[in-house]
Amino acid sequence: MIAAIAEEATQSLILEAKDVHKWYPNGFHALRGASLQVQRGEVVVIMGPSGSGKSTFIRTFNALEDYQKGAIQFDGLPLGNDLRHIEAIRREVGMVFQQFNLFPHLTVLQNLTLAPMLVRRRSRAQAQQRALELLTRVGIAEQAGKFPGQLSGGQQQRVAIARSLCMDPRLMLFDEPTSALDPEMVREVLDVMQGLAADGMTMVVVTHEVRFARQVADRVVLMADGEVVEIAPPETFFTNPSHERTRRFLDQIL
Amino acid sequence: MGNSVTRELPPGSLQRCKDWLRKELFATRLDGLLSLVLIGSILAALFGLLRWALLQANWAVIQLNSTLLCIGRYPIEQQWRLWLLAFLLAATAGASWGLLRSCRRADRPGLLWPRNDRIAAAVLLAVCLIIPPALGLSIAIAGRWLAIAVLLMAMRWLLGRIGRRLGADAIKWFALVWPVIYLLGMVLINGGFGLTPVASAEWGGLMLTLLQASFAILLCFPLGVMLALGRRSSYPLLRWGSVIYIEFIRGAPLITLLFLGQNILGFLLPGGLAPERVWRAAWVLTIFAAAYLAEAVRSGLAAIPNGQMEAARSLGLSTAQGLQHVVLPQALRVALPVMVGQFISLLQDTTLLSLIGLMELLGTARTVMANPDFLGHYGEVYLTLALLFWCCCAALGLGSRALERRLDPHHLPNLR
């Protein structure tokens, strides 16, 4: 009985980072034993002051940054130096960047079909059909033939989200997806993300959007100086945090 | 199909022309004086050149040696192979041109016969009508040149019409025709496969120049890209190897490398493996050009933000796929103008081959000028040479600009 419950628990665990340390090549100790567990279907929001290592931490989850100590597991697969594991995990983990990073030489539709055709070996027709579905879902199907440079920032970021979704990821990472946007475009991107969460997507989101964290997050994480200081449900996190560091951070942003 | 679109000058254009002249050239008294002096000296120079070309120059030296300048001492009874090659090249070029024009990009409508194309077609036909009689070529040969021009335009017209139905993939597949034609051309020139072999020592003139330049351009491109990637690689051996190669080659003048190649390759490679002189020179040119091309490509790579590769990798693409589909297409577009500049100087560098005794354009010209019958006609020969080189370089430049416009920079965001 207890064994069954334990197994249930480990099965629903999708990402586990344990005591991760990272030194940049210049010797800077950016992560100092950061740990995080993400359950399937959960939305985790990471907050923290600038330079606290949020980007570095989230980028270790799909091996865009390496780490020197600790362990990260995705769905039971260890994420170390094994290139095959890294590539297998990247296929299942989508990432949305602050700067969108759309491919400017390809049309919106080509941006969305490139990876499914190359990596998942889908036919062009299949890939295009799925791409159009997802573009409809993020509300910009009519822009499929345009180039990224012809879209507004908010539209570009929605394309970037759709591009990640085309790979049918099991986990989505967002690194400050709205920080490069004009204020009037933030809402449209957050709405798409909220819709994703409602559909049960597992998401780890680095953001400064308090309203989004309150409404959508299951748990909110505070990072400071390369460490995870506090993990709590949004209610507790914003009204009654248990750490002094969190209180100071909230004083600054609220 | 829009080829009937004419541009009507708005009314009063003569007036506008006058206004423009007044504003741009004769705004102040000093401007006017300067303009008059400059226009006067340009006209005088042109007039002098024309008078020399039409009245004093003796173009017989070019007329009598036109075949020599074109193909060197290629045996007469085998020349049909070169004609065949010329026809094939014209057909392929015309087809590519038409295909490129017919497949518009989705976001931008384009004319099937834009004005530049109509001008190019007119110039081509005019050249083919005027030059052969001016060179005193026989009717049969003049007819062939005309036929080549007509074939080119016919293919341009045909593929322009049916290209759209073939779809965008047709362009990709058609690009593969070029290497095939190139190999076929090698066989036609060289002989073999049932054709009588023609020793490379007998190749010469413009043909040899173009052969050397195209060989080096085609091969230095992949080599240069690999060197540029190697220079940025995370494998130390690859990186150091590329750096040493690039810096060593760039540190030596081409002429020393050419002499070195002629002498050393013979020792390095056993007996029959050492290529003939012509090919040794072609390889040295390739190796030389690759080092410079690598630097051009590297500057292109540096212009592409890291985020592009990160996005590709995070989508599950391998490094190779990310390079092939995401980074290189953008980097090469950025580097295109510089690369074409290097191709143009490579074409001009082939004249150095005359110093190691190859009969390319300049080498052939020098033998012509050394012929006692034509002593003292340097002006005519060098002017012809200059014009030939200028035409080739202009073609490269125009082609690259068309390509650049096609790979529109407008869509590239500001580089971060």
Ligand SMILES: Nc1ncnc2c1ncn2[C@@H]1O[C@H](COP(=O)(O)OP(=O)(O)OP(=O)(O)O)[C@@H](O)[C@H]1O
């Ligand atoms: N390539 C690098 N080399 C050396 N140090 C780096 C590098 N990238 C980041 N750092 C340092 O690591 C620390 C954490 O950086 P990180 O980008 O993860 O912070 P962040 O929490 O995402 O901040 P922000 O909110 O500004 O995005 C910072 O102090 C930064 O200066």
Ligand SMILES: [Mg+2]
């Ligand atoms: Mg960051």
